Amino acid sequence: MANDKIILAGLEFYAHHGCHPAEAELGQPFILDIELVLDLSPAGKTDDLKATINYDAVYRLVRTIVTEGRFHLLEALAETVAQKILVSFPVEEVMVRIKKPRAPLPGTIAYAGVEIRRRRKSTDFPGGYSKGR
Template sequence: MDKILMNGMEFYGYHGLFPEENKLGQRFYVDVELLTDLKTAGKSDNMIDSIDYGHVYELVKEIVEGEPKNLVEAVAESIADRLLSSFGLLSACTVKITKPDPPIPGHYQSVAVEIFRGKSV
């Protein structure tokens, strides 16, 4: 299966368990891997045969910058659901959300969740 990769999309959202996260917000980085057959698009050179990256970006932005959720797991699930329902050519996707500054003690670069979802046959 071919892939379209969109890496390091950066958004500002209000997701988290703590009230200060919902009030102050924070940065989130999102990577998506879209599994689809790109052979037709490669031969036709026509956007109708592929997945519009700009549309993907706007859908992800709408979710991450939209309604606050307690868990980044729920944000990732919303993104995957929306991508799979919005693009007929999409077979499956991987969504990774990185939270670089979570309000938890310790020394680390970031925390992240990554999910893989496919269309039901």
């Protein structure tokens, strides 16, 4: 497994996720960090975008999921993002961290959040991804 990563940090979207009716009605910001684990040496050697993952495409996919979907739990949102990335891009592993800075809690808090890591299964990427590229 590669130790290389593409990192997208601090992706902020306004969305309507949460269990409370006010969260669904009013919405709030969500901040995501995404790490894509894959071998970046082909791109490093060739300086060719085709040898890596275009992070603009990852950003657009994540934005669509977060802003157009509706989830009660951050866990479900994170799982959906991770699984869509695994089936859409040739990554070995993905980490998704979601921060909810306006979580409806009775005290002062920087954010509530979740972080998950998911690894590729051999059937995840139908495009024929192989580690050797």
